[in-house]
Amino acid sequence: MQRSSGRRGTRVRRTWTIIGVSDVAGSFNWYQSLLGLPQTAPAHDHFGQILDSDGTVLLCLHRWGDHEHPSLMSPDHAQPGNGLLLFFRVDDFATALPRARALVSRLQEEPHVNPSTGTSEFSLRDPDGYYVTISAFSAT
8 A cells, every 4th residue: 555745746765774783872973974974863862863964764773782773682693784785975075085085994895887787886894894885966
C-alpha cells in the first residue's frame, strides 16, 4: 500500500539506514564533519539522525545494545558493516575530500573515476569500521 505525503499526487518513499555504533555523539560529529553539515548534537545519547539541509534523513546512528533490536545487540556477533556499503552522493566533492582526509589517517580508496557511473569517488572507514564511499553527484 502506498501512502500519500499529503501533497496532491506525490508519493514519498524514504529509506532510513540505521547502523550500530559504539559512540553516538562521536559518530554523529564524524559524519557531520565528513558531509560538511553544521555541527549539532544527536537527540539522544543512544540515537541520532544525520540530516541534510532540507531535513532528509541521510543516516541514523543507534548505540549497540540499546532497546534489544536483534541486529543491533553487539558488534561481537558479526563484523560491523559486513555486507554494507554506505554510499553518499555529494555536490561538493572537491571540499569533501580534504574533510575526509582530516578525519582518517588514510583513505581505503584514493579518489578515482568510477567507470560505471562516470563520477569521481573515494572511500574511507568510519570510527566503527563501516566502509563509506563519497561520490560526486555529477560527472567531473
